[in-house]
Amino acid sequence: MAEKQINGILKQVLELGPTIAFFLIYLRIKEDSFTIAGTEYSGFIVSALVFIPILLVAMAVLWRLTGQLSRMQVFTAFMVIFFGGLTAWFNDERFFKMKTTIVYGCMAGLLGIGLARGQSWLQFVMAELLPMRPEGWMILTKRLMGMFVALAVANEFIWRTMSTDTWVKLETFAMPAALVLFLWVQIFALQSYLIDPAADPDAAAKAKDAPGDDAKG
Structure with missing residues (x-):
């Protein structure tokens, strides 16, 4: 299926926005610690976990607007989810x-x-x-x-x-x-x-x- 054309700036925001959001969230909470379900997590780990849904939402919007996602985008999302999960599970x-x-x-x-x-x-x-x-x-x-x-x-x-x-x-x-x-x-x-x-x-x-x-x- 041919890719639908969307505004170039919007596409850049959807592709780069999650990474920038991760960076800004990290800057905001990097010195903090958070207790979730009895486990204490650093600001970095919480930023990484918040990054996952932001990335998935951006990809869903991009797919809805263009009708396509590249293999690299799908692979990167899988790696983010997998290693983000390991980061949370081992608190490392x-x-x-x-x-x-x-x-x-x-x-x-x-x-x-x-x-x-x-x-x-x-x-x-x-x-x-x-x-x-x-x-x-x-x-x-x-x-x-x-x-x-x-x-x-x-x-x-x-x-x-x-x-x-x-x-x-x-x-x-x-x-x-x-x-x-x-x-x-x-x-x-x-x-x-x-x-x-x-x-x-x-x-x-x-x-x-x-x-x-x-x-x-």
């Missing part, structure tokens, strides 16, 4: 911090599996948004896999060696910003592989349909 904030490492690690692993098969699964997901020759997709996939590995390692280093306050700020702003900047740099670096659909509609159609089976990076 480390589980929620590990979530970021595992999400980035899984994305790197999936791209790596595709590359081992001689395919760019990134092309399969994003070809409609960025028409590009298969060789370009293979290069971008290899580089993005490396970036995901770097972010996973960085997250492990940050949460194991730095304060919770520092981790929240870096996880909320620095790591997503680094990923966006990386992607922008790669788009400019791979200009020679991009296809202009207006100038070469046949090549654009092939790039969109091709799963990247035989492309070599």
Whole structure:
């Protein structure tokens, strides 16, 4: 089913709003502790638990308005619920911090599996948004896999060696910003592989349909 178009600002609010809400809630209650069902929880853990319904509501609204959710959004929601549950069950904030490492690690692993098969699964997901020759997709996939590995390692280093306050700020702003900047740099670096659909509609159609089976990076 084709995705319904909605206001771009509203879509950004629904996609980024839950993370910003988590950050603001954490800032408000980070020094507090809360007793729930006889167990005392830190402000960080309560913020993580409140984040779950906020994320699910935002995703439900996004699905209602667009008719679609990406696999990555569904996977991320599952990881948030799973590790948020472990965080509450064991009353241990480390589980929620590990979530970021595992999400980035899984994305790197999936791209790596595709590359081992001689395919760019990134092309399969994003070809409609960025028409590009298969060789370009293979290069971008290899580089993005490396970036995901770097972010996973960085997250492990940050949460194991730095304060919770520092981790929240870096996880909320620095790591997503680094990923966006990386992607922008790669788009400019791979200009020679991009296809202009207006100038070469046949090549654009092939790039969109091709799963990247035989492309070599």
